[in-house]
Amino acid sequence: PFPSEEIQAYSDLHPKPRNVVYSYGTAGFRTLGSVLDSVLFRVGILAALRSKKLDGKTIGVMITASHNPEEDNGVKLVDPRGEMLEAAWEHHATLLANSPNEEFVSTLYDFIRDTRIDMSKPSRVVYARDTRPSGESLVKAFEDGLKSLGAEGRDAAINTKGTKEEYGEDSEDGYYQKMSEAFRKLVSGRPRIPPLVIDCANGVGAHAAQKLAQYLGETLPFVLHNTDTVTPGGLNHECGADYVKTSQRPPPSLIGVLQKGQRACSLDGDADRLMYYFIDERNYFLMLDGDKIATLVASFIVDLVRLAGLSDSVRVGVVQTAYANGASTKYLSDRLPVKCTPTGVKHLHHAAEQFNIGVYFEANGHGTPSTPAQSTALKHLRNLTELVNQTVGDALSDMLLVEVVLAHKAYSAAEWNSLYTDLPNRLVKVHVPNRHAFKTEDAERRLVTPQGLQAKIEELVNRYESGRSFVRPSGTEDVVRVYAEAGLRSQADELAYRVGGLVF
Numbered sequence: 001p002f003p004s005e006e007i008q009a010y011s012d013l014h015p016k017p018r019n020v021v022y023s024y025g026t027a028g029f030r031t032l033g034s035v036l037d038s039v040l041f042r043v044g045i046l047a048a049l050r051s052k053k054l055d056g057k058t059i060g061v062m063i064t065a066s067h068n069p070e071e072d073n074g075v076k077l078v079d080p081r082g083e084m085l086e087a088a089w090e091h092h093a094t095l096l097a098n099s100p101n102e103e104f105v106s107t108l109y110d111f112i113r114d115t116r117i118d119m120s121k122p123s124r125v126v127y128a129r130d131t132r133p134s135g136e137s138l139v140k141a142f143e144d145g146l147k148s149l150g151a152e153g154r155d156a157a158i159n160t161k162g163t164k165e166e167y168g169e170d171s172e173d174g175y176y177q178k179m180s181e182a183f184r185k186l187v188s189g190r191p192r193i194p195p196l197v198i199d200c201a202n203g204v205g206a207h208a209a210q211k212l213a214q215y216l217g218e219t220l221p222f223v224l225h226n227t228d229t230v231t232p233g234g235l236n237h238e239c240g241a242d243y244v245k246t247s248q249r250p251p252p253s254l255i256g257v258l259q260k261g262q263r264a265c266s267l268d269g270d271a272d273r274l275m276y277y278f279i280d281e282r283n284y285f286l287m288l289d290g291d292k293i294a295t296l297v298a299s300f301i302v303d304l305v306r307l308a309g310l311s312d313s314v315r316v317g318v319v320q321t322a323y324a325n326g327a328s329t330k331y332l333s334d335r336l337p338v339k340c341t342p343t344g345v346k347h348l349h350h351a352a353e354q355f356n357i358g359v360y361f362e363a364n365g366h367g368t369p370s371t372p373a374q375s376t377a378l379k380h381l382r383n384l385t386e387l388v389n390q391t392v393g394d395a396l397s398d399m400l401l402v403e404v405v406l407a408h409k410a411y412s413a414a415e416w417n418s419l420y421t422d423l424p425n426r427l428v429k430v431h432v433p434n435r436h437a438f439k440t441e442d443a444e445r446r447l448v449t450p451q452g453l454q455a456k457i458e459e460l461v462n463r464y465e466s467g468r469s470f471v472r473p474s475g476t477e478d479v480v481r482v483y484a485e486a487g488l489r490s491q492a493d494e495l496a497y498r499v500g501g502l503v504f
């Protein structure tokens with residue numbers, strides 16, 4: 001049964017703008033919220049079809065543009081085990097999103113036939129959105145997509161994630177309950193943990209953190225900041241994980257609030273990135289980014305595996321991207337296997353699965369450990385698997401994990417920071433006429449095109465002590481990103497701007 005008339009009628013309410021080209025990238029569709037109406041409608045249909053294709057298993061849909069500006073929005077599909085949408089379907093999604101209005105129904109028909117989707121199968125879709133103002137109407141468009149197929153959907157409202165079936169409880173409360181119980185067990189018998197300052201980026205993480213605080217009580221007291229999800233323009237504005245990482249300073253709203261040595265962290269707009277930091281004795285701001293988190297967590301897991309006598313059978317490894325600070329890569333490679341992949345959680349996650357326990361974090365704070373069944377031999381490892389959301393990474397569960405390790409090692413923020421010293425680095429974005437002209441290889445560490453550019457970059461890099469730089473097209477914004485690091489702050493800045501000049 002293919003309800004072509006219903007689909008056409010609904011589709012006419014959500015026509016595709018003629019001059020826009022969409023593409024399902026690293027984080028789904030992402031662009032200005034004002035041009036996403038037709039995309040959301042079509043994604044509603046696609047999500048229902050994906051569920052039918054998988055025999056009625058739950059598909060998650062998250063409507064968010066994460067750390068990007070408030071006027072942006074986006075949508076991504078999440079497969080039943082909490083994993084990113086299968087690659088072949090990313091292609092289908094792009095095709096359907098770009099089909100002109102008058103051809104959409106027939107394109108859809110062909111797609112259903114070619115992919116052999118049994119339309120009589122049930123479909124289950126859970127969807128959620130972040131706090132962006134454009135979210136409400138986009139949800140309506142999405143729901144129209146479901147309705148046009150007569151599919152069932154469950155609105156998880158404003159939430160940090162679409163689906164978490166695999167994590168145990170499908171409900172939000174069950175999720176916090178499970179996480180906080182595991183946390184309590186992991187820190188029991190340890191000294192009292194001092195309060196943690198959390199910058200919620202004026203986003204959906206504020207709701208989640210408030211909830212989690214109720215479950216944790218005095219075990220881990222929170223001091224929440226930037227929790228205003230109502231005032232327009234506040235989301236990720238001068239706050240949040242991306243602001244802190246890119247500008248390399250604390251959110252202005254926390255200046256004067258942070259005491260020396262006090263642990264603080266920032267979430268991003270959809271609470272899947274985490275950035276820790278503190279102010280040291282000399283009043284310097286020090287960042288504990290995704291690389292520092294990976295180092296902390298991986299060394300803890302290595303210790304647990306060794307104590308359990310499992311070193312010979314359990315291979316622990318770390319996965320990073322080109323953005324990883326050179327000092328972190330060096331520190332880690334001296335101790336355990338390290339792999340480098342292109343940017344984007346799906347690439348890292350896949351590589352992490354090649355280890356028995358793979359820890360992956362992007363420098364920007366995206367990540368999670370992924371642990372296997374055999375590690376349940378060990379009590380702590382078992383509790384760890386309860387604590388961490390192993391499939392998609394969730395900033396709050398990552399945050400609890402960091403707190404567990406700090407409690408076990410009795411580390412202060414400063415002691416954690418001193419594991420290695422970051423090489424000074426700079427990330428800049430460059431607006432170019434066509435970012436698709438930039439093609440990379442070797443896990444994005446080298447440019448293939450534009451012709452000749454890589455050689456010029458290398459020629460520059462060689463002039464800097466401990467210099468390293470790479471250029472890649474963003475998967476979420478219409479820009480090219482330039483990363484550079486070097487032995488001295490001034491040199492890292494200079495290298496970034498000079499490579500930026502080559503790109504422009």
Ligand code: 16G
Pocket residue numbers: 026027066343344345346362364366473474475476477481
């Ligand atoms: C998305 C990715 C993140 C990546 C970032 C890069 C997921 C869930 N998120 O946020 O992993 O670091 O994009 O953005 O895959 P860029 O391509 O604009 O630099």
